Amino acid sequence: MSEITPDLVRHLGVLARIQLDDEEVTRLTGELDAIVDGIAKVSEVATDDVSATSHPIPLQNVFRADEVGEMLTIEQTLQNAPDADDGRFRVTAILGEEQ
Known part of the structure; x- marks a missing residue:
């Protein structure tokens, strides 16, 4: 059963401060669910003798x-x-006033 839901992906996006649109949420829901399933399969075969x-x-x-x-x-x-x-390289400043 799927552990990753679109609401969970949106919540993770908020925590990571990443703005996700509906298309990205849908795509990431499937991708993250596949990752979680893969980890679960590895956990099933991992034994104490290995x-x-x-x-x-x-x-x-x-x-x-x-x-x-x-x-x-x-x-x-x-x-x-x-x-x-x-005797030094001169480069353009990359930090703004806020730094």
Whole structure:
């Protein structure tokens, strides 16, 4: 039986401060219901004798050693910058007055 209702989706939208129209509510109701059903199916087959895993095979660190190498000069770094000033990139402000 469906656990996800359109009213629940609208309520979740309000909690998340996301304005949803009727079409989105209908679509999300079906999608969220399918997700909940999928989780329920996994829960049905999960048993105590099967340990929880995040990956089917063991992982290993694939990062290289952190070694100091040749560095770019400030001039090389800024040579293709659209705008620079005093050895720094100049970018348009993205925060408004309210920040």
